[in-house]
Amino acid sequence: MSYSVHRGRHLLNTPGPTNVPERVLQAMVRNPMDLSDPVPLAVIESCFQDIKKIFKTEHEIFMYASNGHGAWEAALVNTMSPGDLLLVPELGNFSTGWGEMAEALQMRTETIKGDWRQAIDPEKIRERLAADTSHEIKGLLIVQTDTATSVTCDIPAIRKAIDEAGHPALLLVDTIPTLAVTDFRMDEWGVDVAVTASQKGLMMPPGLGFVAASPKALEAHKKATSQRRYWDWSLRLASESYRTFCGTSPQSQLYGLRAALDMLLEEGLENVFARHKRLATATHRCVEHWGKAGAMELNAIHAAQRADGVTTILLNEGIDGAKIRDVCRDEMQCALGGGLRNLSGRAFRIGHMGDMNEALLYGALASVEATLSYLDVPYEPGGVTKAIDYLVAERKKNRDG
């Protein structure tokens, strides 16, 4: 059977992990050095400084040898105590998941139910907080984008809702799929705790988690009685040897991070955001075209809430999203995201974040189109052409404007 062995690079269009640039891979081809050597210490120190630029913060940064779930946990155990109540506006699988983690960590959560296709109205948040006159709610768990649903919420509007309610709850934001993808402004937006991980917009292999903490969060930390050591902020703030990491620092990944930060700062964050916006819009045009055959649609209802880093495609009843994903990956050599939890089997997701460009996106969209054709899923042919049309029109505007 002539298709049995794969050749050629696989396209990676999952919403994490994302493509790791050669420059990052190169930086990781390195024998470790003594942890106290000035060379790696300077690399770590510079990463601390430059990751602040990505978060747009001047506050404190904590780095962990962990994935994003580790960073989630660090945010919680450092600022909350067992029994604390957290408000969770539901955007999809990941707001739910972060809430479940809080429950597992012996905190309590209250969910503002969502429909997984649009963001929670900030007014509902304001109302709930205003009603909490005893300030039982200690924090809000917000995912800027839920990668399961591709729905993005409006952080400044949520900040405004909290302020209007005059509520002291901490604003904790998961920027795992948005940092270095979509604009995020920790300080300007009054975010108290921001969480991210290495394997999405930061273009790194998984294995590093980051938490940024505002002075208010650090204040709350002092009173928070959760059990913690590995994630503990106090230990790091107090001790030189623990300042960077609790235990051995993951040197290879830090060399890679250094390269990734260089790349982002060279491109310029505004250009990074604009690039992702274009790729997302091209994907939307393509999917809307396929959807004319009536079998699929963009999951995020409102254009303004559609994520720049990932697109969730909602399928009609009877169409097997898991099959689409499997065939696209195993036959077409293009990896997609699957439907998660409520959307399991009913959706698939195209990631377009990180080290991504138009040529690679075309390859991915065409691979999906080929998969739909191969599986006899109803679709309007020519989605890729629509993506080309949009991206070329943008380029012409840029050239001629």
Next chain:
Amino acid sequence: MSYSVHRGRHLLNTPGPTNVPERVLQAMVRNPMDLSDPVPLAVIESCFQDIKKIFKTEHEIFMYASNGHGAWEAALVNTMSPGDLLLVPELGNFSTGWGEMAEALQMRTETIKGDWRQAIDPEKIRERLAADTSHEIKGLLIVQTDTATSVTCDIPAIRKAIDEAGHPALLLVDTIPTLAVTDFRMDEWGVDVAVTASQKGLMMPPGLGFVAASPKALEAHKKATSQRRYWDWSLRLASESYRTFCGTSPQSQLYGLRAALDMLLEEGLENVFARHKRLATATHRCVEHWGKAGAMELNAIHAAQRADGVTTILLNEGIDGAKIRDVCRDEMQCALGGGLRNLSGRAFRIGHMGDMNEALLYGALASVEATLSYLDVPYEPGGVTKAIDYLVAERKKNRDG
């Protein structure tokens, strides 16, 4: 300007160098060892054995630290003497170029003129050889595919022509763009000298040249009086220390070659050929669709002569092929081949050889389509869709058959 920094892997669709698989790059991340160490010696020896399987020969192999031009030269100076006459059926830039090299090396050449869009009729070769009753012609320089024109010729038919003419000339074949792309059978087809290089079907970085030599070629070698040392076969056949290389062997590249040979043999040569054939046909369908707007066509007239590894697109007068190539590479991040010599500015070329798959080809074809649109070159939109249609139909045949 938001497009100023490139992100994401560039697509490499030149007809050499081609993509180097991660497995090959990995193999080259290695500090050298002593040249006499059994480890690298065993790697080199195994490469000698396995490259024979790719050439489908049991004859002698010579490897050079060089590029393809070096291998061309090695073939000539080892079998020819100054003043010797070589017959060069013209397929395009590379048959011409090999002939020019022979002239520079003080041999003489006689060209059977071609039109750069089809192969020379073997009957013409037979006639010319039959007329050479004094056997002045010492060899034929044949490129199996000329990558400038994408025209492929029929080696067994040429062998037959030589045999029918009863002529003793050596048959020298350039398989640089065809080895591990299109079937080539050195021994079965009676080829005397076959030449290739590392950076095409062999999926390696440039820097290794190969020559395979039949017993008849080795016999001719003994009488050939060209100046030579670096390329000299006798030295290698006579001396243990020179057996593998004249001087230091290029170890990193040999580790890479070992990995590349493993990949080819695991996939199976017949599967490798079938994959390239499918990718080529998909490209042809796409280009033929674009061409409906009347501005371009496949350069190779006869379907049977179209190369499996590269497709040359001939443009109408007034369309600037160099511009297409530059914009596709510099803006769209997809590198193509340009028009060479007679075709300079009048053509561009899409490479689809080596570590290539359907997803990557879609990305390249869409990038070209975007370029045509961006430059307002007349084309029928939807070429990529045609490529998808063809490749999915092939997959369905395979699945259902």
Next chain:
Amino acid sequence: MSYSVHRGRHLLNTPGPTNVPERVLQAMVRNPMDLSDPVPLAVIESCFQDIKKIFKTEHEIFMYASNGHGAWEAALVNTMSPGDLLLVPELGNFSTGWGEMAEALQMRTETIKGDWRQAIDPEKIRERLAADTSHEIKGLLIVQTDTATSVTCDIPAIRKAIDEAGHPALLLVDTIPTLAVTDFRMDEWGVDVAVTASQKGLMMPPGLGFVAASPKALEAHKKATSQRRYWDWSLRLASESYRTFCGTSPQSQLYGLRAALDMLLEEGLENVFARHKRLATATHRCVEHWGKAGAMELNAIHAAQRADGVTTILLNEGIDGAKIRDVCRDEMQCALGGGLRNLSGRAFRIGHMGDMNEALLYGALASVEATLSYLDVPYEPGGVTKAIDYLVAERKKNRDG
């Protein structure tokens, strides 16, 4: 100044991180794949199976994106509850540190004081446990080797002490600096929880933590009420998607781990242990020779308790160990470990674990000898010669024997 730029590979003789073999670095040069792709899933599964062989266990394994401190924490929060009492026989900085972590995690600890130069007598452990008739003590925190002091303890003897006391406390063992260095037999020795990390005997970059858990530990886990999610065993045992990792798996490191496990299993664990034993003994001979000048001695008093992976050299009052370490690293390009906590400034450490051989050890010992000379520290010259004498004698025995 002609010494200002370093050239040539640095020697890495810290007791972690250790040298990462090229084969491991190569394996990590890889773009990530979809987390659900069968290729990385199979790699992860095989790592789970093979790491068991290294722990010599058939019990459960948990892998974490973390360093060794993370693995420490995972061991504690999965088996203990706030307020639980842990017995900590003091071997040095790391038994103390693990105990401090337990305290920070709201457990209680009781230390059996040691002198940092010899292991705690198992009889003292037996006595203390026998006295604990109410079984208040829930676990023992044992470091097989304390890398700060290079003192190694006798795990089977400790097991025997627990059994003789008829005490139900769990036996938790830190094998971070001993796994794949010195023999460790989880199941045979009745260890309940074993902890390790990637950057020592496993020859990997830092960033992976491992915990092995016996059925008894899994039973204790069910009743342990510590807050936990990232480290939680139940979640992993219950859920397919969490089985391997809580969140995104650190794919690059898992490819590297696969290569490292291959190397260890190819060498054979018994050979790995014998190699480390020889390197350790050679280091001891060298240090004992230097010490004839009266300024330094091996920190571990009893030969049988000296670690196979690291050697701590205790310095006379007035000799600055930190200076020795700094000069050896910054001038001589050989990184050593420093004195920790009680030994701060009074000791330095030579690591000889992981991807280490005689030639590299000679380089390190000679670099230390050069440093002693450069700093005018009293030492008997010729330590390296003693190391050579010992290692050659061993080789001759092996050859002739």
Next chain:
Amino acid sequence: MSYSVHRGRHLLNTPGPTNVPERVLQAMVRNPMDLSDPVPLAVIESCFQDIKKIFKTEHEIFMYASNGHGAWEAALVNTMSPGDLLLVPELGNFSTGWGEMAEALQMRTETIKGDWRQAIDPEKIRERLAADTSHEIKGLLIVQTDTATSVTCDIPAIRKAIDEAGHPALLLVDTIPTLAVTDFRMDEWGVDVAVTASQKGLMMPPGLGFVAASPKALEAHKKATSQRRYWDWSLRLASESYRTFCGTSPQSQLYGLRAALDMLLEEGLENVFARHKRLATATHRCVEHWGKAGAMELNAIHAAQRADGVTTILLNEGIDGAKIRDVCRDEMQCALGGGLRNLSGRAFRIGHMGDMNEALLYGALASVEATLSYLDVPYEPGGVTKAIDYLVAERKKNRDG
């Protein structure tokens, strides 16, 4: 058998290939780009400019996908014609080898016999040239260091001899084992053709050859009638597309070269030379100490003629140099050079050039000492100690001076 699997990096102390720094390996982990892409073109152009700084020339540079033998051949066929007479002062295997190559290329050679332990007296060269009143001699083939014998000659003195004889012969110098090891000044010393290769002082894998040519050499080139194409200077000087390489440029290696040149220029050539001189002298002290037992001595008689990059050790009759080399490599994991041609079996060589430092040299010298002990070769123990003594004394001078 516990020694059966090697672990830990092998020491590479052959006089080429030499250690490739991680920074160079990293730079080579890169998918190729289009040959016409501005990115690789800029890299190539910058290499042309910076390699001139290493040769200390402002003249023309030619780079080849080849090894050093290729560069030798390029030097000959570009400046000489069949029948031309070349004068070859014999320093050892490599001056002889270059001469043999010239003979194979149909030139004639005349050797000034040497004893392989000292350089030819320039006066002898002057005499021979002065006697050649018809200027039959067209060039001198000079190896700055012969790596077989470790004898270095005095290029300015040879230039002076030529000038005093008033002879027009070209001065061709092989700097393969000396460039970026020992001072070489192409322009100031009046060298006409300088040849080098990538795998020694340039710290690259083998596979690149370099030739620098003075205006006088370019003038001679015009009249030289040797057969040539791959090596041809005219083609490159005349044609933009051939300017850099005849055919496809070896991109991976050029990225590596870029990194290596950066490293050399950052260290500063004078520091590079001083470092090599120190390492060489330390090696001499060590060998002289071993030699006190009467079984071996430094091959190069005169201290001033001893090479900075390699040390040849001459063994007494009855001592098997090949065995020493084999055991040191296969058992001790330290690769040495062997005795060549006249010295076959009677010598071994320790390379100390390129990416080399004191720590690595100590490891190598100790490995040799262990080998001598293991094989019961008579030697005075403690050679490494002598090397330490010397290098520490130098460091103290530098510190205190």
